Structures are given as C-alpha cells and as structure tokens.
Amino acid sequence: MTRAAACPRAERSRRIPARPRAIPGHGRLSRCATRALVILTTLLAATATATAQSVEIPSAPAASPAPGAAPAPTAAAPAPAATAPVPAAATPAAASVPVTLRMGAKGQAVKDLQREIRRRGIKVTVDGAFGPATKRAVKRIQKRFKMKATGVADAKLLKRLGLRTRTAAAAPATPAAPVVAPGASPYLDVFPVLGDYTYSDDYGAPRHQGAHEGVDIMADRGTPLVAVTAATVNRLSRTESGLGGINIWLERADGTEYYYAHMHSIADGLAEGGKVIAGQVIGTVGNTGDARYGAPHLHFEIRLAGSGPTDPYSHLVAVDPTARTQARR
Numbered sequence: 615m616t617r618a619a620a621c622p623r624a625e626r627s628r629r630i631p632a633r634p635r636a637i638p639g640h641g642r643l644s645r646c647a648t649r650a651l652v653i654l655t656t657l658l659a660a661t662a663t664a665t666a667q668s669v670e671i672p673s674a675p676a677a678s679p680a681p682g683a684a685p686a687p688t689a690a691a692p693a694p695a696a697t698a699p700v701p702a703a704a705t706p707a708a709a710s711v712p713v714t715l716r717m718g719a720k721g722q723a724v725k726d727l728q729r730e731i732r733r734r735g736i737k738v739t740v741d742g743a744f745g746p747a748t749k750r751a752v753k754r755i756q757k758r759f760k761m762k763a764t765g766v767a768d769a770k771l772l773k774r775l776g777l778r779t780r781t782a783a784a785a786p787a788t789p790a791a792p793v794v795a796p797g798a799s800p801y802l803d804v805f806p807v808l809g810d811y812t813y814s815d816d817y818g819a820p821r822h823q824g825a826h827e828g829v830d831i832m833a834d835r836g837t838p839l840v841a842v843t844a845a846t847v848n849r850l851s852r853t854e855s856g857l858g859g860i861n862i863w864l865e866r867a868d869g870t871e872y873y874y875a876h877m878h879s880i881a882d883g884l885a886e887g888g889k890v891i892a893g894q895v896i897g898t899v900g901n902t903g904d905a906r907y908g909a910p911h912l913h914f915e916i917r918l919a920g921s922g923p924t925d926p927y928s929h930l931v932a933v934d935p936t937a938r939t940q941a942r943r
C-alpha cells in the first residue's frame with residue numbers, strides 16, 4: 615500500500631493535533647501586522663519600479679467638452695488602458711511613475727522634449743509627435759550628453775534637459791512583469807516562494823516511500839517562504855522532525871491545509887494557533903528532514919478538507935508571477 619509519500623508523508627499521521635486553537639495575543643498580532651506591512655511596502659516599491667519601466671506617458675490631451683456639455687471630470691491625463699488585472703494590493707495608492715518617451719508617444723511631454731532639444735541647437739519640429747525625426751534628435755542629444763544613444767527619452771535624459779521626469783499614475787499601468795489575476799487559484803493567493811525557483815509537476819511521482827503528495831520547488835537555502843493565503847498556523851516544528859524536518863502546517867478557514875517541509879528556518883513570532891496573512895514571510899527554504907542529503911527545496915502540499923492531498927501544480931502556476939512553467943516530467 616502506498617502509504618507514506620515522499621518527504622513528508624509520514625508526518626501526516628501525527629499532524630493536526632485536535633487541540634483547541636489558542637487565540638493569538640494582541641502583541642503577537644500587531645507584530646505580525648507590522649511585519650506584513652513591511653513586506654507589503656517592499657513589494658509595492660518593487661512593483662512600482664518594475665511597472666514604471668514600460669510606462670509611456672499618456673498621449674493626446676482629452677478633447678475639450680462641447681459647449682453646454684456637462685463638464686467632464688478633470689482627470690489630468692487620460693488613463694492608459696490597463697491590459698492586465700492588477701491585484702489591489704499591488705496598486706500603490708498615490709504613486710507617480712517615471713516618464714519614458716519613445717516612438718509613437720504624443721502630447722505635451724513630447725512637445726516639451728522637442729522644445730528643449732531644439733533649444734540646444736538640434737533641429738526638430740515641435741509638434742508633440744514622437745516620430746523618426748524626434749528619435750534621431752534624441753539620439754543626437756544623448757550622444758552629446760555622453761549617454762547611450764537609444765533614441766528613447768528616459769527619466770535620466772529628461773532630468774538632464776530639466777523636464778518633468780515623473781507623472782501621476784492615473785490608473786494601474788501595464789505591468790512589466792506578468793501579474794497574477796486575483797482569484798487565479800481557489801486555493802492559493804500568492805506563490806509560496808519569494809525569489810528564484812524552479813519546479814515541475816512531480817505530484818504523484820514515485821518516491822521510495824510511495825507516491826509524492828506534493829510539488830518540490832527548488833530554491834536556494836534561505837530563500838523566503840510566504841503564506842499562500844490567510845490562515846492559522848496549525849502546527850510547526852522549528853527543529854528536525856521526521857521526514858519533513860523543519861516544517862509548518864497552515865489551515866485556511868474552510869479547512870484547506872498547506873504543508874511546507876524541509877525548511878531551513880521558521881520566522882520568529884510564529885506559533886501554533888497564530889494567524890498569518892497571504893504573503894507574510896513564514897520561514898526559509900532548506901533541506902531538513904529526508905532532504906538533508908539533497909538540494910534545498912520546498913516540499914509543498916495542498917490538502918483539501920475531508921479529501922486529502924490534491925495536485926498543487928496547476929495552482930502554483932496560476933499564482934506564479936513569473937509564469938515559469940516547467941515541462942511535465
């Protein structure tokens with residue numbers, strides 16, 4: 615009988631103590647909240663930076679309202695169309711984004727750019743349309759400033775020309791990296807590993823203890839692990855314990871359980887019965903337990919209430935911000 619799957623299977627018999635859940639103290643809660651805030655803030659900053667790079671300045675001023683028409687809401691600039699859903703948490707409230715002007719851009723910012731280039735003796739028509747002639751002019755001014763002649767007016771060049779380098783983000787801009795749509799997976803809100811990783815669908819793969827009941831996500835030792843959803847810490851072991859080594863079980867309100875095994879460490883402040891929020895760092899990748907002679911990785915399982923393990927692979931892909939899908943084994 616294929617009892618005991620790979621790394622953590624043996625853990626199962628001992629998991630989930632049927633003990634009443636402790637109510638976390640306020641002290642711990644607020645510490646958690648603070649940590650979460652720090653993490654969120656860092657993420658937001660990173661998102662804003664990544665986002666900014668592909669942002670074009672909004673083009674074409676809004677048409678003036680017809681006489682007698684109700685005054686249009688005075689948005690400073692037309693919002694660039696959002697082409698990908700952005701999770702609310704990743705949208706900075708009042709962010710500004712760097713202006714980058716390139717071929718195809720139109721509007722006042724292009725006009726200002728052309729005027730400044732022209733003022734410096736490089737011939738270009740000030741028409742507010744960034745075409746091939748403007749691109750050539752931008753290249754010339756970049757060469758003069760000993761910058762890389764890209765023909766794209768980035769924040770650095772605009773600053774050098776004394777122009778506005780940032781603009782208010784009127785709407786979520788098109789992100790540079792794929793962003794996971796909210797609700798992409800019914801079980802995961804975020805990917806469990808932060809940083810570089812690789813994985814494949816090795817759920818069900820034969821292991822010496824039986825069928826593999828999770829997916830192994832390979833990552834360097836010390837890579838942060840985060841809670842995939844808001845949950846309660848059901849059980850954790852900060853010391854080597856059985857096949858799973860240092861491991862943690864989370865349980866969502868609907869009874870779905872999440873198992874993280876072979877960890878290097880568990881975050882300070884986490885305790886059984888405590889709450890975590892999605893994206894909160896709960897520990898780091900390691901190779902404890904029966905992975906001790908192997909490469910560091912996260913053994914990750916999803917267990918549905920009342921029915922046991924399910925293949926986490928498609929859910930991981932659904933919330934993988936890099937959409938780095940690997941070939942099936």
Ligand SMILES: [Zn+2]
Nearest residue numbers: 620621830913
């Ligand atoms: Zn595994």
